[in-house]
Amino acid sequence: MIVDIPVPVFRIGSIIVIFVQLTVSYTMSSESYNYTEERNKILQEERMKFIGNDLILTDNEMKANEIILKVKKTELNEGYDNESTFLASQHFFKAKNKIERSEMFNIIKKIPKGGSLHTHYLSGVSADFIINNITHRKNIYGCDLNGVFKLRFLEDATNDTTCNWKKLEDYRKENSNFDDWLRKQLILDVENPYEEYPTADSVWAKFKKIFSTQYDMVCYKPVFEIFIYQLLNELYSDNVIYTELRGTFMPLYELNGKIYNSKEFMKIFINTVERFKKNFPDFVGVRYIHSIYRGLTIENLTLQLDELTKLKKLFPNFVAGFDLIGREEEGHCLFEIHQLLSKYSENLKFYFHAGETNWFGHTDLNIIDAVLLNSSRIGHGFGLNKHPVVTRLAKDKNICVELCPISNQVLMLISDPRNHPMIGLMAEGFPVVICNDDPSAWGTIGLSYDWYVAFMAMTSENDGIRVLKQFALNSILYSAMEDEEKEAAVRIWEKSWQEFIDYIILHHK
Template identity: 35%
Template sequence: MTVTNWVVTASGLISLFIHIDAGFITYEDARRAVIQAEDALLTGGRLHLNDKEERANEIFMRYKFDELAAGFYDSDVNAAGLHFFKGKPLIDKSNVLKFLKRMPKGANLHMHNSASVSSDWMVRNISYMPGLLRCTNKEGISILSFRRTPREHGCVTQYVLVNEERFRSISPAVYDRSFEKLINLYTPKPDSDYPTIKHVWRKFQNMFSTTGDLLSYIPAFRAYTRRMLEEMYEDNLMYAEVRMSFKELYDYSGRLFPPDRTVSELLVIVEDFRREYPKFWASKRFTQHIAMLNGRVCFSSLKHSNNCKHCIFSIANPDFIIGFDLVGQEDLGKPLHNFVSELADLPKSAKYFFHAGETNWYGASTDFNLLDALLLNTTRIGHGYALMKHPVLWNAVKKRNVAIEVSPISNQVLGLVADLRNHPGSFYMSQNLPMVICNDDPGFWGSKGLSYDFYYAIMSLAPNNAGLKTLKSLVWNSLRYSVLSKQEERVAFEKLENAWDEFISDVLKGKVF
């Protein structure tokens, strides 16, 4: 038996200490064995890189160690330990980020479409569309709409044309900066502006109210959805499973279109995009989404394809249901346990993709959503932030191979963790729990694509010496834990491997930095 084998389990570690005391093994050999055993347990720890990948990893690690060393001696430049709003200017200059932007990242398995597109693009494009109106409701929330006879939305002010407001403002640039604040949580002072989870979640949810009716306007929906695909493609993603509300659409004349029209619009947009960009690969599945609003769940018509108000779609062919989810701030909503009977009544073929454990509480009904999600045989767990506190559950996750959808920046911006080096994702990596890196609502905090979340995954969640093996494992996980069929998965992996080999060659040729 080798020394390393002794330390893989707790009992083996005790045995190792005994052998040290007896003089059968040197202190340094024992120390080395423990480190090697932990490295083997880490996400990607048992992955073997080929010669080219090893050389690419050496290049990547030089840049990673340089940034970590600078941050170790000066906390003001340690982006890995800063709030994203403070660290982003540093990350934008980072060679690690350059590497990650060029790296194929496979799939994004947890993103909400209504917060997926960059706020600056929304300002430059959607806000300049003719006919956009704005009003303010009694809570002080701005409501945007293209309806000629806008719905009430509880507004206490008259609707005004955005283009006229912009014309009457000090300058278009000043107006645009003010407009962007309606749809982006950014602040240079996150600690004081959002002192509690309650404060940041209130503004976060208000932004969905601001854009909800706007995104039901067919021309805006088309442009927005197209841009969502572009931003993923530009960040070297090849596939996505997107949480979405399938709502009634409308046009400028006031005509209304049922949710099925949303499905047909999506099909056209995605297929047109795939023809233009063949590298953007997509599945042939559709998943349906239940949203929890004010403690209620939309269960109506769930047994019928495409008729629920709130849905998820898996790009690109949404014509049969494969799964369901619940969304909303878990701490304020009813626990998943309350809906077990309704969920159990859904089709036997249904797959679940529950948000669960997005909380700092321990032993509350919120974190027990993790237990109910697993008892309901969820396919993946959204966030799973509280999972580390439940050893029986995280062992079940590992044994049953249920992936955790980890969204580092979301968890930080929405108030769960201040320093991402303290994120439970570090524990999930150390135990090689099945996990994927996701971006949740990137448009609402300026983290276009998935590269920024990958930055925190490798710089904050992963140990200092983790590099390409961990990154590659996370990328491969993104397809492994998708809803792709075996045949689709095989084709997707072929495309991913080709893209990965090309990327590694570019790194070695100096084309990335």
């Protein structure tokens, strides 16, 4: 290849324009030049850069890879012929039922996925379970408070004048479809999402109401225990063996008026996790990421961080660190409070949501601060590709992005996940871990739906089992566990992984 670089200079008024024009003269006709070979070299180099593709597979994994690629390509080929059949590019609410019938999805469901590292526990239990197993319990009341339907357990509603409480059984007597209506208060899932939620503002408004509806109900201590246990059950049933849950200290209460403090809350949480682990010994465990609403006053923020520092000392293996949550357009940006945050960095690790936005030069700048503050991972990092210097720095610091494709679509950062900005970074080998964010709000259980969308819409048609294996490994390697715990978790995971490989070879000939 011969490259000539002439440099023409033009003058327009007082402005000098320099054109650097590359004239490339390929000696394509020469015998030594093989066009296809050059093309294949580029493809191979790109393939090797994509995350997971440097993993070396066993013979059985190679066989499973062929099977998985065949299934993946069958679905893709249908999409190439008729784009309307391609499920991973459609709005998730419209595609969900069809995804559940997809062969690829059903394979993904069986994959041992390792950990779920970005799940908000208040939206971690399916609405069906809540309706059937929590809202039919005794002493549950509901009421409309400023346009939000609130749920709460009360011994005697007349003692609580904060709202005009009415028993749910009375609501049900008046309206035989009450449970269907209540379900809609607990999820975002609707038939026509683009009409129901025309803007990000409108979808966030409904999203916040969901949390508000559930909050008091889940604070009832017996329900909190059932709730967390079920959350772990739903993850575990989707072949997840570890999770890091984001939330706040909830003021758990009893019907007699007793309120548990944050230390007691932690103990109740940990005991529930231990009970689950006892019943399912290959479930590795849970870490807690304290999540503070970014709209809090500095005073309250400081109080919470002080309290969390104390709790971290009391429960060092449970408390991983903290995060700031809520829409990044609302409340403090990280730069504004970086000095305050730095003071806590000795005792607490950071797991910041950052760059969950479409803006450029605005709230996306949280990513810069998340990286400078040594956040252990970045939640979403949706705007990361706009910041090449920060991306390089994040990669050097080995900071992983928690990629939540369904959340990003439902909350209107992107309509078609094939255009997701993290694809370009994954193509450069940037580490990601697939997360579900708020599964119950999307009407899902576990991680499989996000894995499906990521695998089908965000990886190449030639990316098979290596990328799936890397997703799972990343969820352990980039977790908050200590090194020896990670090793133990990988050993448990590997056993299930081998079983999965055997299953695929046996059942998909």
